[in-house]
Amino acid sequence: MSKIFKTIFGTNAVPQDLIVAAVKDFNFQHKIKHPGHHIQTNKIGIIPEITELVKRITGLNLTHKSGNYYEHSVPYLPHTDYNHFYDNSINVVIPLRYEGDKPYFIVFDQIWPNNSCSWMMDYSDPIDLGHTHLAVKGWPGEYPILNKTGKDVDEELYEKHLKHFHKYTLKNLSGKAYPFDPGNIMIFDNRKIHATGGGKWKKLGISLRFKME
Numbered sequence: 001m002s003k004i005f006k007t008i009f010g011t012n013a014v015p016q017d018l019i020v021a022a023v024k025d026f027n028f029q030h031k032i033k034h035p036g037h038h039i040q041t042n043k044i045g046i047i048p049e050i051t052e053l054v055k056r057i058t059g060l061n062l063t064h065k066s067g068n069y070y071e072h073s074v075p076y077l078p079h080t081d082y083n084h085f086y087d088n089s090i091n092v093v094i095p096l097r098y099e100g101d102k103p104y105f106i107v108f109d110q111i112w113p114n115n116s117c118s119w120m121m122d123y124s125d126p127i128d129l130g131h132t133h134l135a136v137k138g139w140p141g142e143y144p145i146l147n148k149t150g151k152d153v154d155e156e157l158y159e160k161h162l163k164h165f166h167k168y169t170l171k172n173l174s175g176k177a178y179p180f181d182p183g184n185i186m187i188f189d190n191r192k193i194h195a196t197g198g199g200k201w202k203k204l205g206i207s208l209r210f211k212m213e
């Protein structure tokens with residue numbers, strides 16, 4: 001397994017004009033509607049500008065692999081995005097706008113070194129995640145993820161951001177919550193399990209995947 005990239009969280013890192021350009025671009029792109037008011041695009045028109053920004057912030061030579069705009073109001077399940085077929089391992093999340101409570105983005109310290117996967121937690125009804133994403137039964141802590149804590153999730157992280165899950169489904173996880181404010185940027189290894197925090201919000205962001213050259 002290649003070295004795990006250390007998470008970068010930047011505040012006031014994305015220029016306002018790039019955010020405005022991104023929202024305009026989103027409005028122009030063809031939207032794909034998923035269940036649960038979840039909208040995605042399969043195209044982003046400002047990849048070169050964003051790639052330059054991410055290269056400058058990380059100091060790395062990165063190649064864009066895939067990504068999309070996404071607007072949703074229901075938190076994403078814990079998942080990873082690494083896919084050896086697409087040869088990517090760095091994720092970039094760029095918040096563009098939100099309504100309602102401030103959303104948070106949770107990056108856990110635990111790693112799933114295999115191809116991308118979503119954990120269904122203890123939901124009994126199947127959730128449609130689209131045809132490209134593998135969803136598995138149960139929760140990450142009962143799978144052979146790396147860096148298991150052997151403990152319950154931190155009380156504060158749980159109470160503030162993860163109460164939409166039963167606590168026992170978060171055992172063996174630890175991590176950090178990053179505020180989804182436009183201007184911020186989260187750059188992390190996409191083999192790290194990540195999820196959206198709870199709350200009543202609707203948010204629009206960009207999620208991109210890169211390969212480290």
Ligand SMILES: [Fe+2]
Pocket residue numbers: 079080081194207
């Ligand atoms: Fe993701």
